[in-house]
Amino acid sequence: MKEEERLEEKSPIENLLRMDRIPHIWCPGCGIGTVVTSFAEALRKSEVDLDKVVVVSGIGCTGRVAGYVKLDSFHTTHGRAVPFATGLKLANPELKVIVFSGDGDIAGIGGNHFIHAARRNMDLIIICVNNFNYAMTGGQVAATTPRGANASTAPYGNFEYSFSLPYLAEASGATYVARWTALHLRRVTKSIQEALGKRGFSFIEVITPCVTLYARRNRLGDGLNLLKYYYDKSEIQHGADTRTLDISYQGKLIVGKFIDKEKPTFLDCMNEHLAKVLGNKYQPYGVSHD
Amino acid sequence: MKKVKADPKGVLTGAHYLDGDHSLAEGGLAAGCRFFAGYPITPSTETAERFSERIPFVGGVFVQMEDELASMAALIGASWGGKKVMTVTSGPGFSLMMENIGLACMMETPVVIANVQRGGPSTGLPTLTGQQDMMQVRWGSHGDYEIIALSPDSPQECFDFIIEAFNLSEIYRVPTFVMTDECVGHMTEKVIIPPAEEIELVERKWYKGPKDKYLPYKPDKDMIPFMVKAGDGYRFHTTGLTRDERGYPVINAECQDFCVRHLVDKIKMNADKIIKIEEDQIDDAEIILISYGITSRVAIKAIQQARKAGIKVGTIRLITVWPFPEKRIKELARKVKAYIVPEINYGQIVLEVERCAQGQTQVIGVPHCGGGVHNPDDIFKAIKEALK
Numbered sequence: 166m167k168e169e170e171r172l173e174e175k176s177p178i179e180n181l182l183r184m185d186r187i188p189h190i191w192c193p194g195c196g197i198g199t200v201v202t203s204f205a206e207a208l209r210k211s212e213v214d215l216d217k218v219v220v221v222s223g224i225g226c227t228g229r230v231a232g233y234v235k236l237d238s239f240h241t242t243h244g245r246a247v248p249f250a251t252g253l254k255l256a257n258p259e260l261k262v263i264v265f266s267g268d269g270d271i272a273g274i275g276g277n278h279f280i281h282a283a284r285r286n287m288d289l290i291i292i293c294v295n296n297f298n299y300a301m302t303g304g305q306v307a308a309t310t311p312r313g314a315n316a317s318t319a320p321y322g323n324f325e326y327s328f329s330l331p332y333l334a335e336a337s338g339a340t341y342v343a344r345w346t347a348l349h350l351r352r353v354t355k356s357i358q359e360a361l362g363k364r365g366f367s368f369i370e371v372i373t374p375c376v377t378l379y380a381r382r383n384r385l386g387d388g389l390n391l392l393k394y395y396y397d398k399s400e401i402q403h404g405a406d407t408r409t410l411d412i413s414y415q416g417k418l419i420v421g422k423f424i425d426k427e428k429p430t431f432l433d434c435m436n437e438h439l440a441k442v443l444g445n446k447y448q449p450y451g452v453s454h455d
Numbered sequence: 456m457k458k459v460k461a462d463p464k465g466v467l468t469g470a471h472y473l474d475g476d477h478s479l480a481e482g483g484l485a486a487g488c489r490f491f492a493g494y495p496i497t498p499s500t501e502t503a504e505r506f507s508e509r510i511p512f513v514g515g516v517f518v519q520m521e522d523e524l525a526s527m528a529a530l531i532g533a534s535w536g537g538k539k540v541m542t543v544t545s546g547p548g549f550s551l552m553m554e555n556i557g558l559a560c561m562m563e564t565p566v567v568i569a570n571v572q573r574g575g576p577s578t579g580l581p582t583l584t585g586q587q588d589m590m591q592v593r594w595g596s597h598g599d600y601e602i603i604a605l606s607p608d609s610p611q612e613c614f615d616f617i618i619e620a621f622n623l624s625e626i627y628r629v630p631t632f633v634m635t636d637e638c639v640g641h642m643t644e645k646v647i648i649p650p651a652e653e654i655e656l657v658e659r660k661w662y663k664g665p666k667d668k669y670l671p672y673k674p675d676k677d678m679i680p681f682m683v684k685a686g687d688g689y690r691f692h693t694t695g696l697t698r699d700e701r702g703y704p705v706i707n708a709e710c711q712d713f714c715v716r717h718l719v720d721k722i723k724m725n726a727d728k729i730i731k732i733e734e735d736q737i738d739d740a741e742i743i744l745i746s747y748g749i750t751s752r753v754a755i756k757a758i759q760q761a762r763k764a765g766i767k768v769g770t771i772r773l774i775t776v777w778p779f780p781e782k783r784i785k786e787l788a789r790k791v792k793a794y795i796v797p798e799i800n801y802g803q804i805v806l807e808v809e810r811c812a813q814g815q816t817q818v819i820g821v822p823h824c825g826g827g828v829h830n831p832d833d834i835f836k837a838i839k840e841a842l843k
Contacts, residue, residue, distance in 0.1 A: 183692065183703075185703075186703060215690075216686065216687070216688035216690070217686050219685045219686065221532070231692065231694070232692060232694060232703070232704060235690050236690055237685040237686065237689065237690055237691060237692075238690075238691075238692045238693075239532070239535065239562075239685075239692075239693055239694075240692070240693070240694035240695060240696065240704070241528065241531075241558060241695060242528065242554055242555055242557075242558050242695055244524075245524060245525070245528035245554075245555060245558075247525075248492075248520060248521075248524070248525035248526075248528035248529045248532070249528040249529065249531060249532040250532060251518070251520075251525075251528075251529050251532065252490070252492060252528065252529030252530060252531065252532025252533035252534075252536065252540070253532035253533065253535060253536045253685060254532075254536075255490065255516045255518060255529070255533060255536070256490055256516075256532065256533035256534075256535075256536025256537055256538040256540075257536040257537055257538075257684070257685065257686050259686060260536070260685060260686050277521050277522065277525075278521060278524075278525050278528075281520070281521040281525070431518075435516075439511045443511055443512075446511075446512055447511050447512070448464075448511065448512060448513060448514035449514075450514055450515060450516060451516075
């Protein structure tokens with residue numbers, strides 16, 4: 166095949182990517198790209214109006230997603246993607262706002278914002294790519310690093326307890342909670358589709374290998390092997406009690422859709438409550454579109 | 456720039472008896488602010504309370520966030536969602552906002568922030584006054600950037616200056632601050648709210664060209680890029696990283712030069728249009744007293760005392776503190792024996808006056824560490840000493 170011919174091969178999700186920014190910065194074997202593919206596929210399948218879809222990212226490897234999707238997209242500050250998205254959604258309730266960020270961004274520095282947005286049942290979709298470490302800065306220990314794993318700032322192994330993100334999300338009030346590994350392409354796509362089709366705070370965690378740092382430091386093999394390892398170690402348990410979802414070092418990964426329920430959103434509650442208390446004088450605000 | 460009249464729904468036309476904090480909220484509503492995100496902090500909380508009480512009847516959102524980091528982030532998001540946005544805070548909260556004030560500068564996002572200052576550092580004096588964040592407002596976030604800051608001396612000016620702040624923020628796409636203090640915030644006075652048709656507002660500089668040609672950071676002739684809002688089909692990108700005209704990150708010295716120079720120059724080059732100061736009896740003055748906010752009102756007594764004693768004292772009141780009126784201060788320095796700068800901090804704006812005076816005249820600060828206003832006698836004493 167001639168060089169020109171090969172270059173003409175188009176990615177099926179090209180219309181959703183900023184091709185003028187490709188190649189991306191992610192390492193070969195990293196799972197973030199596959200999650201973006203699942204996201205693009207979910208958008209295509211759910212036939213949402215792409216002009217109304219907004220991606221907000223924080224800082225980190227996954228934080229770069231906002232820069233590659235051809236949608237209105239905001240690459241914000243570390244940990245603040247969720248409150249930024251909250252402002253955006255409340256300013257224009259017509260928007261479908263997706264926060265695409267990493268575990269460090271969402272559960273570490275942004276943990277407080279995460280639980281409060283879930284508590285308010287803010288109508289947002291949170292896609293959290295969990296690679297068990299702070300990758301952009303060189304593989305430091307995170308709130309999600311399993312005990313026993315090595316990290317550059319836990320050179321003798323991590324001894325801290327780690328967050329179980331689905332448990333945290335449910336306890337804080339999320340109305341949709343799922344966890345997959347990056348190799349569960351179709352499952353991730355389906356979860357994002359389901360989240361796009363409902364209102365409320367949706368949380369999707371995707372376990373992803375960090376081949377350059379976490380995998381290398383812990384001698385876990387290359388990206389493809391680790392991707393497959395996570396997949397093979399996973400066990401689908403839809404509806405599992407989120408208290409049972411702790412992740413141990415190289416242990417079993419319980420995946421699936423754990424929570425899927427309906428609950429009025431922040432704006433639903435605000436409009437309903439204020440209309441009840443204030444009567445006709447209340448000016449209903451941005452009645453949500455489905 | 457497109458001028459529009461205020462939406463009567465937000466304007467509480469009439470003569471009111473309001474404190475500065477409440478007046479800030481009314482100013483915001485009159486200016487068309489329909490999104491307020493904040494976190495309680497003394498002595499500014501009354502602004503958030505007033506806004507939350509009034510907004511259900513106007514149509515908009517008040518949301519109490521989990522902290523000031525979140526408040527500031529939500530404000531930027533909401534501004535890109537198309538709303539006019541504001542928040543209020545005081546010292547410790549202001550410190551937390553600094554991170555995302557930098558983001559607002561970088562993303563060139565119109566946001567209005569009122570700071571009802573109290574004594575610091577740290578928790579300091581929650582219930583007592585200070586003017587100690589005057590340098591923080593200018594330099595508090597990391598990196599090189601410019602902002603606009605106004606300083607009101609009465610509840611009436613809290614109302615007027617918030618409207619002015621919204622207009623400046625929209626024109627220059629820059630965070631704009633109303634730097635008041637506990638004294639003005641908790642001082643109750645008559646506030647006249649004019650009819651909506653007498654309140655002139657500036658509409659955001661919306662881009663109207665072809666969708667695929669939109670460049671979020673291409674400076675227009677007046678240096679200010681056009682803006683769009685999320686959801687209108689432009690599929691634009693913006694970032695806190697150093698970015699080019701397209702809003703795409705470019706990590707090198709050339710792009711940094713383009714980006715930072717623009718953020719600074721758009722305010723510097725327009726400084727003459729932005730700056731407002733109030734001068735009195737400058738012409739034959741041998742001493743000029745420079746002050747701002749509540750301190751300008753306290754200084755009146757000292758000026759009266761001095762004039763009674765036959766000293767020719769002129770005054771400059773800084774309405775705009777940032778950008779600093781450096782040209783005027785420099786120009787007058789050659790004509791007077793001294794600048795006297797009283798302020799409720801240990802010496803902040805006095806340093807800026809010294810810089811602009813360039814050794815042409817003596818610059819005498821009258822510091823007050825906060826917790827109260829000056830005793831006018833101390834200011835009078837400084838005036839007398841300047842003539843020795």
